[in-house]
Amino acid sequence: MSVIVVSELRKQYDHKVVVDGLSFEVEEGEIFGILGPNGAGKTTTVECIAGLRKPDGGTISVHGLDPQRDGTKLHQIVGMQMQQSAMPDxxxxxEAMELYASFYDNPVDWRALMADLGLKEKxxxxxxxxxxxxxxxLSIALALVGSPKVAILDELTTGLDPGARRDTWELIEQVRDRGITVLLVTHFMEEAERLCDRLAIIDGGKIIALDTPTGLVAKVDQDQKVRFRPGSxxxxxxxxxxxxxxxxxxxHQQVVVTGTGNxxxxxxxxLAQHQIVALDLxxxxxxxxxxxxxxxxxxFDHAAE
Amino acid sequence: MRALNRLTAVEFKLFLRDPAAYFWTLIFPVALVVIIGSVPSSREVSPELGARGIDYYTPIILVMSFALLALFITPTYLVGYREKGILRRLSITPVGPARVLLAQLAVQAVIAVVTTVLVLGTAAVAFDVKLPSNVLGFLLAFLLTVGMLLAIGLFMASVLKTTKAATSAGSALFFPLMFFAGIYVPKEMLPDALATIGDFTPLGAAVLAFNDAAATGMPSGITVIVLAAYAVVFGVGAARLFRWE
Structure with a gap:
């Protein structure tokens, strides 16, 4: 069942078109990734879904709610972790957990959530x-404290060291395991590949591909390479x-074989037939x-420039 | 309501964890009363002022404490909340960002009341300063002054983008405005023209309102109009210009 339906979404700032006719659907309980370089329109898209920005065209439905018309109801069921949002020093x-829990009709037990996210000592x-x-x-915890049906996580791991990034990935999988649909915005390939059930690649405000990570890779008809150093x-x-x-x-000593199939x-x-050992295969x-x-x-790394 | 109560409680805690905030608005005004009152000459009637120094300065210190609150605390808190994305974060919760503004104003109104009690209480108990006899007139002066100053503070929070700019603007306004409130040179010693101009400035009018209330029971009509006009102009300006992000 599709819980988020975005159709022909358009948004421009001044005269610059940032989101240019995006359409996609997100299934209940999946981790749906929105991947693209900086400035591709990812954040604007999810901000429209969260009701933070008013689209210039197209329609959005989140569990049957229109983010612009049904704002208050929408905020009850959509939790969002935003880029560049902080708490008072x-x-x-x-206190933050208790405060944010008080904003919602059916909050989760914020103490348990705080412990689940490893913040009990803090x-x-x-x-x-x-x-x-x-x-x-904490930002994830605050996005989840209202027991949302949809969690939007925007550039969650940007600025984290690799260790913390991996821990965060586990957290995101735990969020999905709670039955929450996750909309994940990222510009890390590895992150999208590891976490997403399906993902949309966005560039210049348009979807250029939408598939499972494996499906996307399979579409690339690229030669495989096998490298090794022969023992004899x-x-x-x-x-x-x-x-x-x-x-x-x-x-030098390395042999690079390019080809297709298996x-x-x-x-x-x-190599085995001829009893040649392959080193560093x-x-x-x-x-x-x-x-x-x-x-x-x-x-991808240069796409933003 | 639950969310607003909790927000207000949290804003209170945050205020009391911010030494700069409670020092300038709660401790400093009381300390100033004690310092001025401790100078022996301030407890004798001065021929220039036509009153004892401590009597003359008590309403000025009161107005100063409101100005410190509204010109520094209100804009820096709100601009900081916007700058850090706190207002933006709140705007995607069911309660929205407007309630944090209400909570802030509630906290500041309560702080203004507490400061008033502390300043007047200290002045009365330690230095025999007469408490306002007409409570209604005093309340009117208090409401107009605090309302007008908070409107200016909100207006500043609406047009200024960074906390740094808010702090600079606070200083740029506070010191000249306090001049007309008579903190550096008593109004009685200023040239007539300058003193008259002062009566039409926000803090000059505020001090006048408190003095009128003490002398005749009610702030004079013209002072009420001046204060209310500032409140309306800046209040409407703030309502039109305030941005959540």
């Missing part, structure tokens, strides 16, 4: 004394005759990064 964690700490990761966890002399011909192999190159199996079988497969390049013709 001297506000303590438990209950009496002022906001200004929290680490970046702890602030993010290897005649390239042994490999080039294989139907799976398109080319064999050598970089390349790894084909190469290792031949490695296979390279297309990633979401490659998918992005294939879809936009640009490198």
């Amino acid at each position: 001297k506000l303590r964690v438990a 209950a009496d700490s002022a906001y200004e004394k929290l680490s970046g990761g702890q602030k993010q966890r 002399t290897l005649d390239d011909e042994l490999l080039t005759v294989l139907p799976e192999v398109t080319s064999v190159e050598r970089h 390349l790894m199996h084909a190469v290792t079988s031949v 490695r296979s390279e497969q297309a990633t979401l990064d490659d998918a992005f390049i294939a879809l936009t013709g640009r490198r």
Whole structure:
């Protein structure tokens, strides 16, 4: 069942079109990713869904509610963690939780939620004394305290160190396990690949692809590469005759075999037949990064510039 | 209502955790009463002032404490809340951001009342300053002054973008306005023209309202009009210009 339906969404600031006719649907209980470079229109899109911004065109429905018309009802069922939003410096964690719980008709037990998010020891700490990761966890907790049906998480892990980022990923999976539909905005490929059930890749305010992460990668018809260092002399011909192999190159001692299909199996079988040991054997497969390049013709990291 | 009560309680706690806030609005005014009252000459009738120094300065200190509250605390808190995205965060909850503004104003109104009690109480108990005899006239002067100043504070919060700008603007307004309230040079010693101009400035009019109330029981009509006009102009301006983000 689709719980969020976005149709032909448009939004412009001054004369710059930021969201240009986006349409997508989010299923109940899934982690739906919105991936794209900075300035692609991701945040504007979710801010329209959360009722924070008024679209210039198109329709949005969240559990049957129109974010502009049914704002108060919508805020009861949508929890959002925002980029660049802080709490007052001297506000303590438990106070923030209790305060935000008081805003909702059916809040969860905020003490239990605080403990679930590993903030119990920090209950009496002022906001200004929290680490970046702890602030993010509080921000997630505040987005969940009203027992929402939909959680919107915007650039949750930006600015976190890799360890804290991985911890946060586990948290997001826990959120989904609570039965909450998650709308995740990110510009990290790895994050989208790891977490999302489905994702929309947005660029220039338009959806350029929408699929499961595996589906997106599979669409990229990219050659596979197998790299290894032969333990004894290897005649390239042994490999080039294989139907799976398109080319064999050598970089110093390393052999790079490019090809399609079940390349790894084909190469290792031949090597085994001739009793050649393959050292540092490695296979390279297309990633979401490659998918992005294939879809936009640009490198993802550079797409924003 | 539950959310508003909780917000107000939280804003109170935050105020009491902010030493700069409670020092300037609660401690400093009382300390000033004690310091001025402790100077022996301030307890004798001065021929220039036509009153004892401490009697002359008590209403000025009261107005000053309201000005410190409304010109510094109100704008810096609200601009800071906007700058940090606190108002934005609240706008996606069912209660919305307007209630935090109400909570702030409630806290500041209560602080103004507490300061009044402390300043007048200290002046009366320690230095025999006469308490306002006409409670109604005093209340009118209090409501007009605090209302007018909070409207100016809200207006500042509406047009200023950063806490730094809010603090600078607070200082830029506070010191000249306090001049006309007579804190540096008693009004009686100013040239007539300057003293008359002073009566039409926000803090000059506020001090006049309290003095009128003490002398005749009620603030004079013209003072009421001046204070109410400032309140309306800045209040309407704030309502039109205030942005949540």
